[in-house]
Amino acid sequence: MSKTVSILGATGSVGQSTLDLIRQHPEQYEILALTANGNAAQLAALAKEFSAQVAVVADEGAYAELKRQLAGTSIEAACGPDALVAAAALGAEWTMAAIVGCAGLPPTLEALRCGKTVALANKEALVSAGALMMAEASNAGATLLPVDSEHNAIFQGLQGGRIDQVRKITLTASGGPFRTWTREQMANVTAEQAVAHPNWDMGAKISVDSATMMNKGLELIEAHYLFPVGLENIEILVHPQSVIHSMVEYRDRSTLAQLGSPDMRIPIANALAWPDRMTTNCEPLDLAEIGQLDFERPDENRFPATRIAREAIIAGGAKPAMLNAANEVAVAAFLNNMVQFLDITEIVTRLLDSYSPSEPSALADIFAIDKESRVRAEQLVEELKV
Ligand code: NDP
Numbered sequence: 001m002s003k004t005v006s007i008l009g010a011t012g013s014v015g016q017s018t019l020d021l022i023r024q025h026p027e028q029y030e031i032l033a034l035t036a037n038g039n040a041a042q043l044a045a046l047a048k049e050f051s052a053q054v055a056v057v058a059d060e061g062a063y064a065e066l067k068r069q070l071a072g073t074s075i076e077a078a079c080g081p082d083a084l085v086a087a088a089a090l091g092a093e094w095t096m097a098a099i100v101g102c103a104g105l106p107p108t109l110e111a112l113r114c115g116k117t118v119a120l121a122n123k124e125a126l127v128s129a130g131a132l133m134m135a136e137a138s139n140a141g142a143t144l145l146p147v148d149s150e151h152n153a154i155f156q157g158l159q160g161g162r163i164d165q166v167r168k169i170t171l172t173a174s175g176g177p178f179r180t181w182t183r184e185q186m187a188n189v190t191a192e193q194a195v196a197h198p199n200w201d202m203g204a205k206i207s208v209d210s211a212t213m214m215n216k217g218l219e220l221i222e223a224h225y226l227f228p229v230g231l232e233n234i235e236i237l238v239h240p241q242s243v244i245h246s247m248v249e250y251r252d253r254s255t256l257a258q259l260g261s262p263d264m265r266i267p268i269a270n271a272l273a274w275p276d277r278m279t280t281n282c283e284p285l286d287l288a289e290i291g292q293l294d295f296e297r298p299d300e301n302r303f304p305a306t307r308i309a310r311e312a313i314i315a316g317g318a319k320p321a322m323l324n325a326a327n328e329v330a331v332a333a334f335l336n337n338m339v340q341f342l343d344i345t346e347i348v349t350r351l352l353d354s355y356s357p358s359e360p361s362a363l364a365d366i367f368a369i370d371k372e373s374r375v376r377a378e379q380l381v382e383e384l385k386v
Contacts, residue, residue, distance in 0.1 A: 002030045006090060008107050009098035010034035011042045013203045014121040014147065017265045018096045019046060021272055024281060026050075033087035035099070035107070038062040044069030054078060056087045058103065085110045094272065096147070097122040100205050101328050102321075102370050105129055109363070115140040119271035121147040123222045124328065128321040129366045130225035145271040146226055150219055150246040152267035153258035154227055157248035161256070166229045170247040170255075171219055172239040173298065174199050176211040179240060183302055189341045191334060199242040199262040208331045212344050213298070217309025218327075221320050224313050231313055236306055238296040243285065261285055305345050312352065317359040318369045319352060325373035326351035326380075333381040340386055347380045 005022065009015045015034075022029045031050040036043040038059035044066055047055035054076045057066050063079035070077050078086070081103075088095065088107035095111040096119045097104055104122035109129075111118045113136060120126065126133055137144045146152050150171050158166070177196055178186050194211040195204050202210070209215035216236055223234050242262040249255040260266045261283045269280045300307040312319040330347040333339045339347070355376055360366045 002028055003094055004032050004092045005029045005094045005096070006031070006033040006035075006087060006092035006111070007096045007098065008033075008035050008084070008088060008104060008111070009096070009100065009122070010046055011036040011039045012098055012100060013201065013206075014098035014264060014268065015096065017263075018098065018119075018268050018272065019050065021265055021269050021278070021280060022050065025278065032090045032092045035084055035087055036062075037099075037103075040065035041069060044075075047075045048073060051075075054087055054090065056083045058084050058099075081106065089114065091116060093117060094119065096268075096271075097125065098147075100124070100203055102128045102324060105133075105366075109133060109136055112137045112142045112144065113140050115142050117143040117145060117274075119145045119147045119268070121268075123148055123218050124324050126225055127218050127221045127324045128370060129363065130221065130320065132363060132366065134225055144226075145274055146222075147264075147267055147271050148219060148222060149242075149260075149262075149264065149267045151222060151226055152270055153245035154223065154248055156258045156270065157246070157256040158227070161248065161250055163227060163229060165250050166227075166248055167233065167251045167253070168249040169223060169227055169229055169234045170237050170249070171216065171223060171234065172237050172242070172244050172246050173213065173216045174210065174242045175238045175240055175296070175298075176213060176215075178211055179238065181302075183342065186302075186341055191337065194334070194341060198240070200264070202264075204335055205328070205331050208334060208344070209327070212305050212341070213303035214305035214309070214327050214331075214345065214348070216298070217305040218324070220306060220309050221313055221323075231310065236298045238298050240294055240296075241290060241292075243287075243290060243293055259285055259287075304349075308345060308348060308352065315352075318357045318365075321360065321366050321369045322352055322355060322357075322373045323348055325370045326377040329374050329377035329381060338386065339381055339384050343381075343384045347377055347384065350380050351377050 035056040040062040088110035097108040098121040105125040247257040330344040
């Protein structure tokens with residue numbers, strides 16, 4: 001029996017890693033929907049290769065190209081945000097949520113509402129609407145499997161144990177490309193330098209997030225929603241080799257860690273085959289070759305993002321959604337050479353300090369806060385523009 005699969009964000013780094021695993025076992029999976037933003041040519045090629053039922057581009061400007069590329073096939077082409085949600089509503093048994101940014105929230109929620117399995121890479125959706133997403137998953141009886149390598153490691157560390165037996169969760173962090181740099185040195189880094197992650201090959205946005213350590217801040221919020229052990233029991237540990245992907249310490253002081261080569265296909269394979277295990281062609285871990293594993297405490301003076309994220313969780317309400325929106329705007333501005341590297345966390349801080357919307361109680365409130373935060377963050381970009 002093959003498993004029906006949809007991939008939201010199929011053309012991205014996580015989407016392609018997922019398809020690469022499916023390519024290794026094609027008889028086991030049937031693709032319903034593949035989606036992208038504007039990359040119609042690549043999406044059409046993937047849709048043809050995997051005989052998808054539907055291919056969706058979020059960007060309506062890319063629709064004509066998608067139609068042209070899919071002419072003569074039986075693959076349905078669609079475009080726009082509603083079509084993205086409709087693709088998620090097809091009810092695949094397993095959906096990979098791998099759109100980057102809060103744009104992934106509506107289709108991810110829709111996939112959860114189908115009550116099937118959702119593998120979650122799209123951390124921004126959970127950061128912005130964590131409580132709501134967890135409630136939707138629970139109401140629909142959906143299974144939410146974390147794909148972020150750290151959260152997948154914790155998920156694996158919890159197999160055979162119970163969350164109420166956990167004393168501490170340790171999120172490991174590579175420290176990014178500027179781990180040893182001073183703030184003075186970081187002031188003038190280029191987008192190219194920031195995107196060049198020492199261990200992982202990822203999309204541009206998450207690579208910049210890793211460089212500012214906001215990625216770890218987003219992951220702290222993500223862990224807070226996925227693994228309710230209390231924020232004070234989630235710690236961050238810098239581990240430059242990215243071999244230990246995270247750890248769970250139980251109350252008897254046993255610590256379970258998950259290790260693996262820094263290859264996203266490994267946590268994705270865990271989610272794709274769960275509760276089974278699949279064979280992959282990923283590199284085996286060679287600890288003798290690696291020789292040494294190092295650990296450091298995070299330095300929140302040089303990298304304030306994790307402190308900002310912790311404060312946003314404690315403040316609660318709209319703050320995590322605001323943090324995410326401001327960070328998305330600031331990272332995009334940095335990648336477009338409009339602001340400097342250190343301005344990213346500055347923009348997030350200034351937005352959090354200057355805007356106090358009322359507590360969101362519904363999805364519409366989250367979208368309104370997200371939208372207004374983006375407008376205000378764009379203004380901050382204008383003020384700081386280089
Ligand atoms: P990429 O930038 O490589 O890919 C993003 C995907 O989302 C692409 O398919 C892109 O389409 C699509 N997309 C972008 N904007 C929109 C939009 N507005 N509406 C609909 N679709 C859109 O990102 P990654 O694969 O690196 O990351 C995806 C998510 O997974 C992020 O949330 C990231 O934090 C998380 N993650 C990523 C990891 C990694 O190793 N890459 C590791 C852990 C988590 P198009 O190609 O057309 O632009």
